[in-house]
Amino acid sequence: MARPKIALIGAGQIGGTLAHLAAVKELGDVVLFDIAEGAPQGKALDIAESGPSGKFDGSFKGTNDYADIAGADVCIVTAGVPRKPGMSRDDLLGINLKVMKAVGEGIKEHAPDAFVICITNPLDAMVWALREFSGLPHNKVCGMAGVLDSARFRHFLAEEFKVSMRDVTAFVLGGHGDTMVPLTRYSTVAGIPLPDLVDMGWTTQDKLDAIVQRTRDGGAEIVGLLKTGSAFYAPATSAIEMAESFLKDQKRVLPCAAHVDGAYGLDGFYVGVPTVIGAGGVERVVEIKMNKDEQAMFDKSVDAVKGLVSACKEIDPSLA
Numbered sequence: 001m002a003r004p005k006i007a008l009i010g011a012g013q014i015g016g017t018l019a020h021l022a023a024v025k026e027l028g029d030v031v032l033f034d035i036a037e038g039a040p041q042g043k044a045l046d047i048a049e050s051g052p053s054g055k056f057d058g059s060f061k062g063t064n065d066y067a068d069i070a071g072a073d074v075c076i077v078t079a080g081v082p083r084k085p086g087m088s089r090d091d092l093l094g095i096n097l098k099v100m101k102a103v104g105e106g107i108k109e110h111a112p113d114a115f116v117i118c119i120t121n122p123l124d125a126m127v128w129a130l131r132e133f134s135g136l137p138h139n140k141v142c143g144m145a146g147v148l149d150s151a152r153f154r155h156f157l158a159e160e161f162k163v164s165m166r167d168v169t170a171f172v173l174g175g176h177g178d179t180m181v182p183l184t185r186y187s188t189v190a191g192i193p194l195p196d197l198v199d200m201g202w203t204t205q206d207k208l209d210a211i212v213q214r215t216r217d218g219g220a221e222i223v224g225l226l227k228t229g230s231a232f233y234a235p236a237t238s239a240i241e242m243a244e245s246f247l248k249d250q251k252r253v254l255p256c257a258a259h260v261d262g263a264y265g266l267d268g269f270y271v272g273v274p275t276v277i278g279a280g281g282v283e284r285v286v287e288i289k290m291n292k293d294e295q296a297m298f299d300k301s302v303d304a305v306k307g308l309v310s311a312c313k314e315i316d317p318s319l320a
């Protein structure tokens with residue numbers, strides 16, 4: 001059977017890391033697309049040359065021509081600009097919306113059957129716009145945010161509890177921004193919910209609150225340290241986890257920015273929710289019960305995303 005084809009739209013920091021991870025995990029043949037000339041070709045060649053020592057096979061091509069993504073099974077989109085210190089993800093809206101238009105049209109023409117994972121920020125609005133521009137089915141277009149936000153939460157919790165990150169599960173809902181909703185009640189160490197761990201004396205409520213806030217600010221913490229761009233290792237790893245679940249029909253339960261129509265009282269809207277990702281793309285949106293406080297946080301987050309979507313419609317009236 002032919003190897004799956006993975007098209008990476010954007011060959012910057014995240015795009016290059018995605019290509020390397022896809023190569024090492026032998027997920028398929030990789031095409032790196034970018035408008036910058038030389039960068040995708042150079043990264044593709046560099047990764048191909050690491051194959052003999054890395055002990056993987058595959059074909060790696062860099063390109064500036066959308067025709068080369070033809071027939072891709074998966075497209076992961078990182079095209080656009082990342083933020084600099086002091087910027088919020090929302091500050092990127094105007095520039096990255098134009099990029100989503102070009103990318104959406106490229107995917108529509110050359111890879112209309114792909115499963116599309118958007119990473120470009122501000123994520124929830126950009127994945128919505130990308131879906132609109134591409135016209136692909138809603139279940140085949142989603143955004144990577146929840147896996148990353150949950151991974152950050154899990155890392156901080158594992159450090160606090162001095163346990164393996166693998167035994168910490170965590171749940172983050174809502175938009176990928178300052179209003180994201182880390183849900184402590186649904187986050188566990190080997191099945192023990194965080195509130196119980198506070199009762200057991202593993203941590204204090206104050207420390208837990210600080211970890212929740214650090215999770216919300218997780219992207220900005222990295223931007224502040226790097227100074228020249230934003231996080232790329234963890235975002236790329238998170239998107240690869242989603243792509244692998246699709247390619248291998250793993251049916252992983254992963255939080256992602258999905259089109260929610262009916263669940264959570266939403267009427268056709270992209271926001272971070274738990275989903276099942278398999279060969280059918282986003283096969284299911286998992287609706288959980290929230291208490292009053294959680295619902296209020298979720299509603300606030302949805303409102304923030306709605307504001308960004310309205311801003312997109314104002315900038316590009318074809319989206320209205």
Ligand code: APR
Pocket residue numbers: 009010011012013014015033034035036039078079080081082083092096099102103119120121122229230231232235
């Ligand atoms: N088409 C294709 N590629 C484009 C386009 C376009 N219209 N416009 C810009 N690019 C490319 C740039 O040339 C660059 O190589 O997108 C790449 C972005 O790479 P980086 O600047 O290194 O950014 P990165 O860290 O990879 O983040 C990309 O993901 O997490 C988000 O906020 C982040 O929106 C940003 C995106």
